[in-house]
Amino acid sequence: MASHASTSHVNALQSKHAGLEAKLRDELARPAPDTAMIQALKKQKLKLKEEIARC
Structure with missing residues (x-):
């Protein structure tokens, strides 16, 4: 179940x-x-990319 949520x-x-x-x-x-x-857009993209990498 946790893998589906992630x-x-x-x-x-x-x-x-x-x-x-x-x-x-x-x-x-x-x-x-x-x-x-x-x-600002590049910064937001980088933060999302880093968060995706952590998942």
Whole structure:
């Protein structure tokens, strides 16, 4: 049962990570990307990646 819960948790984290990746791509595609937004998105992605690695 615990492995199913952790699998769901990892899947949720991976979905969030993918969403952040899409936002990052959109921001980078803009004519004048917001560097503060890019840094914040990258930081959030890294935190999620680290959390996924711990699971």
